Amino acid sequence: MGSVGAKEVPVLLSPEGLRIDGRKLDELRAIRLQVGTLHNADGSAFVEWGANKVMAAVYGPREVHPRHLQQNNKAVIQCKYNMAAFAVDERKRPGLDRRSQEISKVIGEAFESVVFAEEYPRTSIDIYIEVLQANAGTRCAGLVAASLALADAGIPMVDLLPAVAVGKVAGKIALDLKKEEDNFGEADLPMALVPQSGRLVLLQMEGHMTEEELSRALDLGVQGCREIYEKMKRALRERYSTGPVGGSS
Amino acid sequence: MKPGPGTYRTGGKVYASVLGLLSERPPLVSVIPLSGRYIPKPADVVIGTVTDVQGTFWLLDIGAPRWAPLHMTGTPWQVEIGETDRFLRVGDAVVVQVESLEATGRIGVTMNGEGLGKLEGGTIVRISPARIPRVVGRNGSMIATIRQHTGAEVVVGQNGRVWVGGSPEAIHRVSEVLRIIEANAQHSGLTERVESYLLATMPTDVRGSEPPPVEHAHRDAPPRVLDSAEPDEEAVDAEDDTPNTIEPGEQ
Numbered sequence: 408m409g410s411v412g413a414k415e416v417p418v419l420l421s422p423e424g425l426r427i428d429g430r431k432l433d434e435l436r437a438i439r440l441q442v443g444t445l446h447n448a449d450g451s452a453f454v455e456w457g458a459n460k461v462m463a464a465v466y467g468p469r470e471v472h473p474r475h476l477q478q479n480n481k482a483v484i485q486c487k488y489n490m491a492a493f494a495v496d497e498r499k500r501p502g503l504d505r506r507s508q509e510i511s512k513v514i515g516e517a518f519e520s521v522v523f524a525e526e527y528p529r530t531s532i533d534i535y536i537e538v539l540q541a542n543a544g545t546r547c548a549g550l551v552a553a554s555l556a557l558a559d560a561g562i563p564m565v566d567l568l569p570a571v572a573v574g575k576v577a578g579k580i581a582l583d584l585k586k587e588e589d590n591f592g593e594a595d596l597p598m599a600l601v602p603q604s605g606r607l608v609l610l611q612m613e614g615h616m617t618e619e620e621l622s623r624a625l626d627l628g629v630q631g632c633r634e635i636y637e638k639m640k641r642a643l644r645e646r647y648s649t650g651p652v653g654g655s656s
Numbered sequence: 657m658k659p660g661p662g663t664y665r666t667g668g669k670v671y672a673s674v675l676g677l678l679s680e681r682p683p684l685v686s687v688i689p690l691s692g693r694y695i696p697k698p699a700d701v702v703i704g705t706v707t708d709v710q711g712t713f714w715l716l717d718i719g720a721p722r723w724a725p726l727h728m729t730g731t732p733w734q735v736e737i738g739e740t741d742r743f744l745r746v747g748d749a750v751v752v753q754v755e756s757l758e759a760t761g762r763i764g765v766t767m768n769g770e771g772l773g774k775l776e777g778g779t780i781v782r783i784s785p786a787r788i789p790r791v792v793g794r795n796g797s798m799i800a801t802i803r804q805h806t807g808a809e810v811v812v813g814q815n816g817r818v819w820v821g822g823s824p825e826a827i828h829r830v831s832e833v834l835r836i837i838e839a840n841a842q843h844s845g846l847t848e849r850v851e852s853y854l855l856a857t858m859p860t861d862v863r864g865s866e867p868p869p870v871e872h873a874h875r876d877a878p879p880r881v882l883d884s885a886e887p888d889e890e891a892v893d894a895e896d897d898t899p900n901t902i903e904p905g906e907q
Contacts, residue, residue, distance in 0.1 A: 449693055468693065468721035479760075482721075523664070523673060528761050530721045561692020563662070563673035603671060643675055647690055647842075 416591045420577035427588060432581045435571070435631060440551070440642035442559050450560025452642075454552040457585055458542035463552035465560040468530035476531070481524040483531050486515030488549055490538040510546045511536075517550065517570075517599050517609040523563040532562060543589035544572045547597050550609065551635060558643055569635035570599035570609065573628040575616055580624050582631045596624050600632035660686030694719040694785040694815035696763050700754045701771065703780060703813030709741045716750065719785070719815045722761050726752060730766035732773070749775040749819060751811055775811070778821030781831050783838045785816035790841045791834065798837070798847050805854035806830050829857055 419427055426432070436457030445451035448464035471477040476485075488510040492501045514536070522532065534556070536549035547570035554568040574584040575594035589595055594614030598607050607629075616624060659665040662674045663686055672678075676687040696702070696718070704716035707723055715723040726744075728735035730752075733743055744750065751772050756764035767773060783791070791812055792799050803810055808822035808830045820830045833850050840846060 450691065470723055527721050530761065558675045559691055561674055561676075561689045563664075565664070565673070566671075604666075647675075 417587055419588055419591060420579060424579075426576065426581060428585060432579055433627060433630070435583045435634060436585060438635065438638055440555060440638055442555050442642050442646040448556070448560070450556040450558065450562070452552045452555035452559060454548050454555075456544065456548040456551070457583075458540060459538070459545055459548045460540040461545060461548040461552045462537045462539060463549065463556040464535045464537075465532065465553065465556040465562070466535075467532040467560070468527035468562070469533070471529065471531040477529050480528055482522070482527040482529075484515050484519050484522060484524065484534065485531055486511045486518065486534040486536070486553070488514060488536045488538070488546070490541060490545065494538050494541040494545075510549070513609055513611065514546065514550050514553065517568060518553070518557065520606075520608045521565040521568055521601055522557065523565075526563055532557075532560075541586075543584050543586045543595075544597070547571050547599070550599050551639065555639060555642060559646070566601050566603040567636060567639050568599050568601065568608065569632040569639060570597065571628055571631040571635060572597040573624040573631070575614065575620065575624070580616075580620055580627060582627050594620075594624075596621075596628065598625070598628045598632070600629055600636075602633060602636045605629075657685045658683050660684035662687030662689060690786060691784065692786075693721060696720050696724075696754045696757060697814070698754055698757060700814040701751060702754060702765070702815040703749060703751055703775070703811065703817040703819050704765070704815075705780070706744050706746050706748045706750070709744065709746060711738050711740065714740060714744050716752065716765065718752075718763070718765070718813075719782070719817060720763055722763055724752075724754075724763040724765045726750070726765050726767060730755070730764075730768060732768060744774065749778075749780055751775060751813065751819070771811075775819050775821075778809070778819050779827050779831070781818045781820060781834050783816050783818065783834055785814065787838050787841045788812060788814055788816060790837050790846060791818065793847055798850065801847055801851050801854070802830060802833055805851065805858070806833075825859060829854065832857075 417427060439455040441453045443451060444453040445464050448466055450465040452463050454461045468482050471483060476483050488507050490499055490507060492499050534553045536553055538545045538549065550568060550570040557564060558567060571583055573580060573582055573596045574588060574592045576588045576592040581588065584592060584595060594612065594616045596612045597609065599609035600607055659670045662672060662676055663670050664673050670685050672687045674687055674689045675691060676689040679686050679688050702718045704718040704724065706714050707717045708715035713725045713727045716726055718724050728740055735743055750767060752765040752767050753769050753772055754763060755766045799810060799812060806826045806829050808820050808826035810830060811819040818834055820827045833853065836850060836853060837846060
């Protein structure tokens with residue numbers, strides 16, 4: 408969003424079918440996942456996804472604040488997505504805005520459908536997502552980070568929640584858009600998958616696609632989610648592997 | 657096999673719902689969590705801080721999902737209604753025992769019992785509740801080593817909070833040791849490692865002379881450690897991880 412220096416649309420797809428950063432149409436950006444990065448939180452994770460950098464912290468189950476949100480039969484899930492003022496080229500006005508409220512809501516609702524909230528009545532599970540650097544796809548990166556943080560916090564869930572966006576770039580369906588592709592592409596379709604059941608618990612769309620394109624985009628997204636799912640499992644195993652003896656002392 | 661704690665069943669298969677270690681004890685399959693908040697068990701001795709004072713009870717933060725009410729009748733004191741704040745105020749630290757767990761999630765605690773009471777001074781160090789068995793050690797070997805070499809008073813709560821009293825120097829060394837234990841809990845030979853750290857950091861003026869035995873009459877809660885009933889120790893070494901995610905289990 409915002410004005411990008413160049414007036415004209417960059418070449419998004421080369422004649423050889425490669426994208427602006429040299430990726431193939433069904434290729435993800437580089438992803439690095441780190442679990443347990445914050446000491447104070449009950450669970451945390453840091454995600455670097457392309458040029459995105461996102462930190463997630465989970466607290467809870469704990470007492471509900473404000474009190475009136477408390478539910479007698481289950482835990483409430485409160486999600487706060489926030490983008491740092493320095494996360495984008497042109498300073499983002501800090502604080503709540505419509506965009507961050509919307510993203511907080513859809514991510515929170517995605518987790519409501521996988522967390523076994525009934526196990527902790529009258530409590531709150533608080534998810535904080537901080538975007539430190541943004542380059543398209545931050546809601547998906549945030550969701551992945553939050554999902555790892557929830558697992559790290561020992562919160563019972565149906566499954567991890569991998570997420571990815573599919574878009575339409577220069578007339579072609581492409582996986583995991585980066586900023587230029589998002590800005591100048593024709594469509595953007597973020598989604599989150601429950602691998603265990605194959606259900607999608609987050610699905611939004613901006614732009615235009617034909618019915619046929621949409622169905623191909625969904626297939627591609629699900630495939631991308633499964634790839635990310637494997638990376639997420641690996642990141643969690645790494646955190647608790649016995650690893651080389653050493654460290655402090 | 658039936659789905660036990662940390663699992664759920666759907667479509668005739670059992671899946672893990674938390675990140676942890678697989679445990680198969682017929683007829684139950686369960687997953688022992690590796691992380692997470694403290695989940696209270698009856699008879700656990702825990703360390704809490706007062707978060708709210710009401711007419712007849714105090715609310716304690718014991719690191720559990722809910723605050724635990726400590727009723728005035730659950731104390732060794734003669735408390736009049738409305739005079740609860742003469743005994744404990746917000747921020748005070750106490751050692752209590754989990755007495756009851758209700759389906760609503762309410763956690764009842766008591767201060768009546770040996771080793772329970774108010775904690776004066778000192779510092780509370782927080783570590784993961786899953787690491788507490790390592791702090792205690794086999795038959796309390798680790799905690800005995802720590803006490804012997806630092807001269808500090810140490811009270812271990814099953815909720816991952818450790819109260820340390822004594823000289824600032826002793827408190828600092830115990831905090832460091834706890835940090836080492838937390839970071840290296842999955843390694844063997846931890847007691848030896850802690851011992852060598854403590855010997856290496858022994859303050860010069862005390863070196864040679866044995867630290868005095870820990871006996872403090874002024875405190876109503878003598879240092880006391882409840883060994884956890886858990887079969888921990890090697891559990892983390894087992895490395896047969898059922899990493900949180902789905903592990904299609906047997907029927």
